[in-house]
Every structure is written in structure tokens, then in C-alpha cells.
Amino acid sequence: MKKLMLLMAAALPLLATAQDDLVKKLDNNKSDSAKKAFTFTKVIDLGTTSVKNQASSGTCWSYSTNSFVESEMIRMGKTPVQLSQIFTAHCVYKDKAVSYVRMHGDFSWGDGGECHDVINMYQKYGAMPQEVYTGLNYGTSKNKFGEMQAVLKGMLDAIVKNPNGKLTSSWNKAFNAVLDAYLGPIPETFTWKGKEYTPRTFADQVVGINPADYVEISSFTDMPYYKKSLLMVQDNWAMQKVYNVKMDDITTIIDNALKNGYTVAWATDVSEKYFSWKNGVAFVPEKDWEDMEEADQKALFNGPKTERKITPEMRQKAFENYETTDDHGMHIVGMAKDQTGKEYYIVKNSWGEKNDYKGYIYVSKAYVQYKTTAFLLHKNAIPSNLRSKMNIEVNG
Template identity: 60%
Template sequence: MHKFSVKPFLAATMLLAGMNAGFAQDYLVNSLKNNQSENSKDSFEFTEVINIENTPVKSQGSSGTCWSYSANSFIESEMIRMGKEPIEISQIYTARNAYIEKGKNYVRMHGAITLGDGGALHDVINMYRQYGALPQSEYTGLNYGTKSNRFAEMQTMAQGLLEAVVKNPNGQLTPNWIKAYTAVIDSYLGEVPETFKYKGKTYTPQTFAKEVVGVNADDYVEISSFKEHPYYTKFTLMVPDNWSLDQVYNVKMNELTDIIDNALKKGYTVAWAGDVSEKGFSWTNGVAYIPAKDYKEMNPQEKEAIFKGPQPEMEITEDLRQEAFDNYNTTDDHGMHIVGITKDQNGKEYYIIKNSWGATNDYQGYMYMTKNFVKYKTTAILLHKGGVPSSIAKKLDIK
């Protein structure tokens, strides 16, 4: 996920406008810092209902790799659920493999596929299935001398190489372009070890995934909701970062939150993808909701108080959700990890969300998102099929 939108402050994130996804990610975070109220935390009283164990908050740095951080955090929680010792999975190993596959697709599609850092939740599962996994200690992705991810130069180099390949200067492509492209990626992120030692035993990425991580890639499903497609069928999610053209299951809007609720109550966490550019989303204050009144119609006092305690919300319908997606007000700009449910002082439920922007906000890297926000702004969720209610799983033919 990373933003491709015509909204004024987010238009700058378009790669076609020449901005790298890493810089765009910084721009997005800095812009969201303006969506805040002073002393917001003092105005909310949250009481946890469910809080499923998860690994410490990370920072994706200056890169658009939220999809890898969120879905790998999800896999780490799956390890905990399965009774395994959690480890930090290398998010950048996953991203590195996705960049290789994305480059191949870009050339096959004559350049008509999105490049850059962005990706989808299913990329993590797909790359895990194909390439296995590495612990963070074996593959940090920091082969270019910085202490945190900073992908601008790498992505610019990689894009220039692939654009040259697509021009087909020899009149026929050779296999050498793949070697050259892979060499660019690996020179920045690091070469992949064929074998490595973990707790005294030697592994390959594939055997480490199978024997240590231990999750089955076939157990996970990706679900969305758009009324333009028949419900309880699969469709190709038409967002720019679905470069692999994967299909997702389609359910009714209210069933998105029904599925998340059921999963959390059964001990499953959920990876979430969606839009965070709304004025009702504040990273600094750690709250996301859909104000009942349009922000443009608010007076200065109302704007100032937008995050000062619980506020009334807009009624969300399937028509409203579809319209927001169709007119680019909902895009796939971010991925996070849903790990629980909490209630405010009025008894209203929010999802506990783990982010990958470091522990830098009011809630040390977590935030609270209303169910209305999820219904309105979700592009897809990823979860273990065991978390899907049996009645919905039957309609989707998930076994």
C-alpha cells in the first residue's frame, strides 16, 4: 500500500510525478501530524476488551513498506497463537523478494504495472510461500550504510533500469536484465544467504519458514467489500499496488467488521489495508473515526476539538463506501495490524491497531480505530481462515 490519489496533499506520492515512495511515506506521515488536537489523550478513557499478544512496534523508516511490516507482524502474532516463540521476521527480505517479482511483472506488462515500494498484504503470504523467511538478525536490509530504511536512491536506480529494459533496445530481451535488476536490489538491501545458523542449527530461508515460523500459507485469506462485484465471489482488487493481480473474496460491508470481531474473539489477529488520509485519522493522537460533519463545514472551534474526546460519526452505507473508492477518496495507502478491541468512556468499541511508524504517538505506536472507519476506508483484510465466521466461510466456500 502506498498512496496513489488525486487528493491535494497526497497527489505528490504518485511515482508518475517523480516522487519515490519512501519520500512519499515521509510526506504522508508529516501531513497526518496536522490532524490533531492538543491533550487529546486526556479526553479519552479506553478500556481494553481484547488485546491479543503481539511483537514490539517497529518503524518502516523512509520506505513505503507498511504492507510488509503489518503482514509480517501479523505472522509473528500467528506464531504466538500457535504456541511458538515469536521472532522478528525480516520485513525487508519479504520486500526484496516482492521487488524482484514486481520487476518481472513490470517487464512482462511492458511497463504497465506499478513500481516503487508499495505492495499488498497478500504479497507477504505469496513471498513467504515462494521464498521462505529470514529472521531480522540475518537480513536487516541496511546494506547501504543507514540505520533505518531509506529506499529513494535504490528505487530510482531500479526504475531506471526497468524502463530501459522495456524499451527493448536490442529488439529482443535477454536473461541478463533479470541478473542486472537483482544485482541493483541486492547491492542496496544485501545478498540473500543460501544458509544461515539460528540457535545452533543451519537453515535455508525455506526450511526456516517451514520449521521455525511454521505457518501454512494456504491457511490465509484476503477479503474485501465492494458492491460493484457479486457478493461471495472473488474479484481482482483494482488498486495500483496489486501488481500481482491477486483476487480477494467479496463480502457485504457490515460483514467486514463481523469477520474481524469473530477473529479477535477467537484469538486471531487481522492484517488491515486501507486509506488513512481522512481528517478523522490522527496518528499523533492515535484515533481514527469518521466525523458526522464534513471537515470543510466545521468552524475553527469544531476543527480544533475534532480529537478532544469521543465524537459522533457519519452513518456509513455500501453506496457511500463504493463512491469513495470510485472517486479516489479511498485508496490503498497504508497497512496496519489489528490486535484487539477497546471501549471508550461511552461504551463505543474501537479496534486496537498496531502501526509501523515507530512508538512516536500518544499510544506508543498503537492507535484506536472505530468500526465505522473500518467499514468506510478498508480496501482489504488478511486473516487465518479459522477466524472467518462459519456462516460466511460457507458462502465463500472457504474450507
């Protein structure tokens, strides 16, 4: 997912600051009284690891879905491991470069990815603990990918210009050497808690999830329901298909997952004025921001509001006219109610703890129905009637 397409579109060098710009932009949607005005009571609060900070990198997809995998370890009765998000990103950039060159550069490049990329890289390459592979190989204490991505993009564009008349056998080695220089080479073996592993054996023996158990879902009116269709967003560089369900099924599936102990990796749009990171609240007001009176805008987060009724047509239109873009990935870990009894999802973010809820945000079901671009979860978490429609076999 891209953090915010409107902020990133101007030029590649903005990749370095796009994440920071987005957080600053969303921090402006705040009210000093917001936390006092909303009273949230947790109904479901599932196990998760600590909040992380992706810093100046567009790796939300890796942070959120690796957090999801960590919660899967908890659900399975395992001691969770803080997984290396940048190991996954390193693997994606290596594979994405091959696709970029094969497509003669007519392909999305950048930090972005999708929930399924974490599962795909886990299946192909394995996993590593964060303490073994931080990806901080370029003199900073936090991710700062702007220079790296500008160099990698320039290198790939020079390669696809094909100045020799045909590609050499060295371009891929050269690209990977630059990637290693910035993020650090991935060790073939490493020692963790006194035992030697490869990324493959660590994934199989310690993490222990089965990649075949996870499915990705979205909802579009122009695709057949309960079938797989291509996820038409820029960062789906793997050209992966997802299950297409009806809009109401989105929250039905997520509710069923949470009630049965499963968390959810969630891709969404966060560019709306009614997504407030500082306040830790997101919902869909009855009126669009530009149609509100100034007083209503200022009072947007001074307590629960009546929400707009979301329809499949409204959702589709927002996606088609770029109101809904594939901005960000987060991790749904529970459910809460406000003082009026309205339900919200408890969502873990990867922007550190500098908001009113120490890294978490409460998101209404209407927002999730309206702004979800895709979500990923264990197939057993899907209600049986929907699994049947999707021809998904459940594990015993």
C-alpha cells in the same frame, strides 16, 4: 499499499520522503488534550511483537503482515521470531520486476504491495529472522528507499524501451545485482540459534504457518458477494483476487476473529483529517472536514463524537472517486471501548512509537467499514455462516 497517493503522485523521487511526509502530515492533526479527552479500556488485547519503524520506505504491507505472522506464531503457542520485512520486500521487487517487463512497463512500480504478498512470498521463498537480514546494505541505520527505487525504475524503463530490438538474457541478472547491492544478497543458508537453515527450512520448521490457511477479503457493491474478485488497486501487482463480502461483514468477521484469538492484517486509507496518528485515534465525524466550522475542526479530537452512519453506497462512492485510496497497511490486534462505551479496534502501526499510544492507534468500527481496502486473516477466524457462503473449508 501506497502510503498516500496524493503525496506520491508527483514523481518517483518523492518515494524517498513520502513516508516521512505522510507522518508529518498526520502529526498536524493533533490536540494537546486528545489523550486526556479519550479514555480507552481494553476489552481484547492479543499477543504481538514490538512496534517497528518502516522509516522512509513504502513497505507498510510487509511490516504489518509480517507482524501478523509473528502474532500467528504466538496464537499457535510458538515463541515468536522478529521476521525480516525487507527479505519479503526483496523477494517482491524481484518478482514484480519480471511482471513489469512482461507488461512493457504498463504496470505499477514502487515500494508498495499488499497483505497477500507476504503470504505469497512466504510460500514461494520462505522467511528469515530480522537479525539475519536487515536489508540495510547502503550506509544507513534505517530504511531509505528513494535512491534505490529511482535507480531500479530507471533501469527497468530502459530495459522495456528495448534498444536492442529484443531483450537480452542478462537484464534480470543485472536488475537483481542492483537490488542486492542496495539491500544485500539473500544468503542461501544462515545460522540461527546454533542451527543452520535456508529461508525455506526456517519458514517450515520455525515459523510453521500454512499459507493455504489465509484468505484476503474486501467489500465492493459492483462485484458478486461471497465470490472472489480482482482487487482493483494499483499495488496489487500480483493481480490477486479476494473474497468480496457485504460491508457489515467486514466488522462481523474482524470481531469474530479477535474474540477467538486471531489478529488481522489490515489495508486502509489513512489520508483523512479524522485519522490522527499523533492523537492515536481515527473515526468518521458526522460532517466532512470541509463542511465543518473552524471551531469544530479544532475540537475534532477533544473527545468522542457521534459518527456518520456508513452505507455500502457511501463506501463504494469513496472508493470510485479516489476519496478512499489504498494508502497503508497496519495490524489489528485487539478491541477497546471509550468512555461512552463505543468500540474501537486496537491497531499496531509501523511508524515507530512517536505518537500518544507508543505506536498504536484506536480506530472506530465506522472508520474500518468506510475505509478498509482489504484485510487478511486465518480462514478459521471467519464465522461459520460466512465461511459457508464463501465455500471456504475450515481446518479441523
